[in-house]
Amino acid sequence: MKSPLVAALLLALALPAHAVQAAPPATAAAPASLAAESPADAAFRAIYEKEWAWRQTGGGEASEDSDGPANATRMPDVGAAAQQARLVVWDDVLAQLDTLDTKALSPTNQVNYAIYRDQVYNLAADVRLRAYEMPFNSDSSFWSGISFMARREMKTAKDYRNYIAKLNDVPRYFDQQTENMRAGLKRGFSVPQAVLDGREVSIATVSELKDPTQSPLYAPFRKLPASIPAAEQAELQAQVRQAISGSVVPAFAKLRTFFVSEYVPQARTTLAAEAMPDGKAYxxxxxxxxxxxxxxxxxxxxxxxxxxxxxxxxxxxxxxxxxxxxxxxxxxxxxxxxxxxxxxxxxxxxxxxxxxxxxxxxxxxxxxxxxxxxxxxxxxxxxxxxxxxxxxxxxxxxxxxxxxxxxxxxxxxxxxxxxxxxxxxxxxxxxxxxxxxxxxxxxxxxxxxxxxxxxxxxxxxxxxxxxxxxxxxxxxxxxxxxxxxxxxxxxxxxxxxxxxxxxxxxxxxxxxxxxxxxxxxxxxxxxxxxxxxxxxxxxxIAIVRLRGEAEKALGERFDVKAFHDAVLKQGSVPLPVLDAQIRAYIDANRAP
Structure with a gap:
């Protein structure tokens, strides 16, 4: 007999999966030709391809852990107006998805639909709850993401110029984030004051930088590709030094002043998420x-x-x-x-x-x-x-x-x-x-x-x-x-x-x-x-349970490598979808 807690977990996993007809997970099917698509599949593809292309070319780029598309020449637009414009798009996509007859979708697209709809739902919900007004936590932050920009692969002079252009856009990006945080403070939506002690250290590390060549942001320019002429290499190195000293360092200094003089003193003194405005829903x-x-x-x-x-x-x-x-x-x-x-x-x-x-x-x-x-x-x-x-x-x-x-x-x-x-x-x-x-x-x-x-x-x-x-x-x-x-x-x-x-x-x-x-x-x-x-x-818990079910159902036919391949070939999926897919894998591998 299952305990009430286990039953609750299984119910949460199982119920959404009833709406998803699992696609065969064991082998990768060849993509169906577009001519063979059903009208429902074609309509679904049109929706997600349009939204995804918009998202990747800058429309939905804003994220505290992303610096936008790889070929971007600016940092993301994270202002409140841009955020609300994204919400309009995502709400419209959700409305379009809700008009589709999901039962008419192919088994593969029923899985894709379940994943995609939840993805867009979460993007919309975050904007609707104005989560962008709290763009950092004690672990991750929009300013720490700047350091990781230098790890992106750059091969051509244009790649390096795009990178420099983004560094020069950091002040505008930080100003937008600051305005968002001010709005959060005003309504009591902030990181709790209790966990902010010393958090400006990561900002100060950059704001106090004296030599731009010692910054991790300069690292990609220490050895530029030989395909770039020497004179152009020197020009790029001079430009990135100026971007770091003239744009990035002052932006971090301004952010540090805001953080110490405004954010920390005005941050909420409660801890619970449920204590914030719309906290229970959030x-x-x-x-x-x-x-x-x-x-x-x-x-x-x-x-x-x-x-x-x-x-x-x-x-x-x-x-x-x-x-x-x-x-x-x-x-x-x-x-x-x-x-x-x-x-x-x-x-x-x-x-x-x-x-x-x-x-x-x-x-x-x-x-x-x-x-x-x-x-x-x-x-x-x-x-x-x-x-x-x-x-x-x-x-x-x-x-x-x-x-x-x-x-x-x-x-x-x-x-x-x-x-x-x-x-x-x-x-x-x-x-x-x-x-x-x-x-x-x-x-x-x-x-x-x-x-x-x-x-x-x-x-x-x-x-x-x-x-x-x-x-x-x-x-x-x-x-x-x-x-x-x-x-x-x-x-x-x-x-x-x-x-x-x-x-x-x-x-x-x-x-x-x-x-x-x-x-x-x-x-x-x-x-x-x-x-x-x-x-x-x-x-x-979900993966261990599914493995236990597979071992019990398949007995001597259970193959741990095949089971792991079935899990990993899903990519990244909601747990209810994984549940449905692995149950389909189990059914497909039972003894005849």
Missing amino acids: YQQQIHEYTTLDLTPQQIHEIGLKEVARIQKEMNDVIKQVGFKGSFAEFLTFLRTDPQFYAKTPDELLHRAAWISKRVDGVIGKYMTLPRARFTIVPVPPDIAPFWTAGRGGMGTYWVNTYNLPARPLYNLPALTLHESDPGHALQGALAAEQGEQPEFRRNAYISAYGEGWGLYSERLGIEMGIYETPYEDFGRLTYEMWRAARLVIDTGVHHKGWTREQALAYLRDHTALSEHEVTTEVDRYISWPGQALSYKLGE
Whole structure:
């Protein structure tokens, strides 16, 4: 008999899937010719192709973690008027989608429809709730995104000139963001004051820059392509130095003044998302956007408590295994303070991460089909490292945070590496990009519940792959799983139940072996970024459950590599869609 909590989760997964006829997930079907399209399929394609083209050429470009189209010569237009204009477009698209007869769509397009409609719904909802008036949190910000512009590939002189033009547009972009934040402050819609202490450091790092050639923004110009004549290279280098000194640095200085003198003093003194204007609707939308489910905060809170209790028992078993004589709290203190568990230099941490990645390379082919793309490992840029998480990965790059080494325990590194590189985000993103039969709105999208659920599942998969070599590393895996379970409790505790910051800090500190630095940065992240932390555990629960169902239904016919391929070939999908697709995979592979 299912518990009420599990039943609630399954209901949230199952109900939307009833409207989706699963497309065969095991093999990639060749694209149907346009001439063979049904009228419904043609109408749907016309809608999403038009909107996607508009979005990619600048219409829907605004995002706190994106600097716009690759060939843009300016930063995004994030002003209130542009935001509302986007809402008009997306509301119109939703109205058009609602006129379609979804039952007349092909099975593949029924899946595409479910994904696309939810994507546009979330874009519209964010504007409708004026989320753009809070364009940063303690983890991510529009100004930190400037640093990552330098990582975009540039080959021609035109590419470099476009980049310089965007740097010169930073003052206008920052001014728009500032006006949006002022509007948020006026109505009580802001990041809580309690998590803003010291956050101007990442702004100051740029605003106090004296030598533009020492900026990460200058890095692409240190060695320009030989195809660009020497005289033009010198001209480009002079222009980028001027853009950094004359545009970027003053814009950061102006932003810092606003942040310190206006934003922090006027920021709200409450913590809960539900305490803001339209707070209950805002938090419920954040839950939907990041989990793709419509569970209530209370249901999620209870799921978290249940997971915390289960994982705690497994952690206690590891403590017995290593023969530690003392309480759970004393064991955590031992892990947080014993020098054997910490790297002495940034290079040591990076080298250990690389070694773990190469050990994964030796076995991963047994578990899933590999993408063509590879990834590199680089340290997190110093201007954002103090408030960034321990690591982050995506297609092409695994960032490892080498700031404050006593806060980066080595026993957590295997789980972190599995999550952020292969078989986690780097692999998942690379495989998604290869799904050429899927529309671009699917290949270029990232759905947190799917992506982060897969990342956490990848940590668990490390057991089968033999990546955890010591009981301490296995405890690190469990502390990472506990961390994600505790997020369900803390996020809903803060934003729905009115928890204080001290309650949240104590809960994470008492249940995980995270360092005190990580405990603080993570809790502040949950306080300032409602809902995002919920995606990991709920996504992993769904994948683990689906694997269990596949193993039970298929018996000896179950193939772990085929199962993982079926999950990964979806790209990035809402959990109800993944549920329907994997059930179709199970049905297709049952014994005749």
